Amino acid sequence: MERKVEIHKFGGGVLGHEGEGVKFIDSILDAREGGKKIVVLSALEDVTDILREGEWFGVLAKYSELGRELIPDDEYYREFALRIKEFKWRLERGRKFITRSEILGLGELLSTYLVYFHRRAQKRNVGLIDLYNEFPIIVKEYKPFDSDPDLEEIRKRRRLIEEYLEKYDEVFMPGFLAYTKDERVVTLGRGGSDTTAILVGCVLKDYSQVYLWKETRGIRTADPKIVKENKLVKYLSLSEALNIALFGGEVLHYKGMRIAYEKDIRVVVPYIKNPNIYTIIDRKDREPEEWRSRVKYVGGTVEALQVPVPYEKLGKFIEVLLRENLGDFTHMVGPLLHPQLIILEGSKLLRNEMEKEVKSILERGRRVAVVNVVGDGLGPAKGVLERGAKAIAEHTSILGNVSSVRNGIQTEGAYMSFAVEPSFFEETVRVLHREFVEKDSSWSN
Known part of the structure; x- marks a missing residue:
């Protein structure tokens, strides 16, 4: 492909605004005209924890209500409602029909369907990489709740992703979830949707840019709830980002940052409410000189x-x-x-x-x-x-x-x-x- 592809990941904090969060996504995607986009979605805020506690049907009801609000076209809403109905049927019949990993990733799936049908109702040219149809994210071995991605296997599926990009302007896919080579569903663990976006960035490295949209005002020098005098870190090396993720930073996640560090993937972390506030995570030698000696x-x-x-x-x-x-x-x-x-x-x-x-x-x-x-x-x-x-x-x-x-x-x-x-x-x-x-x-x- 000739044009640069933008990979946008929207997390639970963004979607925590529910209807307003989807409108934030609209404004960002509509403002970035002219290029192809892959959009990776997380669950609504706290939904994964709610699912872990077994409150499945409340989650389905919440997404159904949001669908009514955000998908005005009756035809597309019926398609969205049918997905919810199918999950309800499977959940009612137990583990023979739905795995624990699928249940934990239900929020990511429903968020993806919600925003996908919402954009279709707005007459956008959108495609869906569905978990249940040739999903490209593959892991090394079966660890249902924290699997490690198999980048070589994922790269073999590059053509699948490119076919969607050739056909659609916006391509939606769920984060957090993946398959083993023998087609068992697993999750990528904490921060799994960030990991998904960075993995896609690895596959399309020669012409893509990864954006991890957050509720925070970029990466800060300290938690704003603890230190009022915190500052925006405009530039962060990949090694620094990895250490922040390893040593307790909540905005960045270790598994995704480890892949970005090892594969030299440039990542931008913008603030969802003001895209002009952001942090660039890149190789140390591409960082401005005055930033290299600072504690971040x-x-x-x-x-x-x-x-x-x-x-x-x-x-x-x-x-x-x-x-x-x-x-x-x-x-x-x-x-x-x-x-x-x-x-x-x-x-x-x-x-x-x-x-x-x-x-x-x-x-x-x-x-x-x-x-x-x-x-x-x-x-x-x-x-x-x-x-x-x-x-x-x-x-x-x-x-x-x-x-x-x-x-x-x-x-x-x-x-x-x-x-x-x-x-x-x-x-x-x-x-x-x-x-x-x-x-x-x-x-x-």
């Missing part, structure tokens, strides 16, 4: 566990965590014979089913918060760790509640990490943000 993010998670792991069981313990995709761990602290493993989102792992031996080790863990400072400029700089430690030392209430400190290089990007008591998480974020962002005069440019 201070934040983390209060869901971590600091776990004592017997040295002789350490290898098996880590192997289980990696195999089951149960979480990412930051580092080990303490003596070699009695290492303490800091596990991100560790408290969530306690609610999962796993081997008894691993479960018993996790249950001995102590809940901590992890605060990370991320920025490629931290790498070669001398005295960075001492500077962070000194800033915290000036706040004695925090200092007495720090259980570990570390800095290092992760996937070529630099970071500094502090484990603190959860009740001191927000104060620690504010202290480190003030030290590394607010005191940096380059941010005033």
Whole structure:
């Protein structure tokens, strides 16, 4: 294809506005005339959690009501309503007729059908890549709730995507869902719709641009609810984005950012209410010089566990965590014979089913918060760790509640990490943000 293809992913936060959210999508797609577009949809906000709790029929009713509002053409509304009726029939008959993965992805499917028929009713030239008709997103193996994509297999289906683009101006597809090679439905895990959009960007890399539309005003240097003086990060390297996703940032998701980092995929993260506010995520050498030395993010998670792991069981313990995709761990602290493993989102792992031996080790863990400072400029700089430690030392209430400190290089990007008591998480974020962002005069440019 000669013209550039735009890949737009709209998430639950955008669709959380329901009817207004779809109108935001209309305004964005209509303003970007002249090129082909692939649109990846997520579920309405909180719908996946509601489905996980078994409240299926309430979700169907919600989408049916939205369809009445947004699909004025009776013919297209009947087609949309028929999809809902089919899902209701399958749900009433149980697991022989619909898998758990399909149920969890029901919001993505219904969002896609909703916006697709809405755009058809507006007489747009639109196509639908449906989960149930030659879907191109394939995974390596069957892990129903967190599968890893098989990029080689997906690339084999490039022609399928291009055929839709040759025929239609806008092509809609659900995020989050995928197939195994033997045609079993799975999900891509947390942030799966971002992953879908980035995968399509990989397949069409030579002539596409990925946009991940968010409810946030671009990527910020800290959570605005914690730090009022947060700043817009206009440029972010792929390695920095990966570390932000790994170390607790809620706007970016690790699996998708890992693919973007490894395959050198440029990603733009615009604000849904004002497209002029955005963050560009790209290769470090394409970043403006003045941005390369800045700290880009201070934040983390209060869901971590600091776990004592017997040295002789350490290898098996880590192997289980990696195999089951149960979480990412930051580092080990303490003596070699009695290492303490800091596990991100560790408290969530306690609610999962796993081997008894691993479960018993996790249950001995102590809940901590992890605060990370991320920025490629931290790498070669001398005295960075001492500077962070000194800033915290000036706040004695925090200092007495720090259980570990570390800095290092992760996937070529630099970071500094502090484990603190959860009740001191927000104060620690504010202290480190003030030290590394607010005191940096380059941010005033």
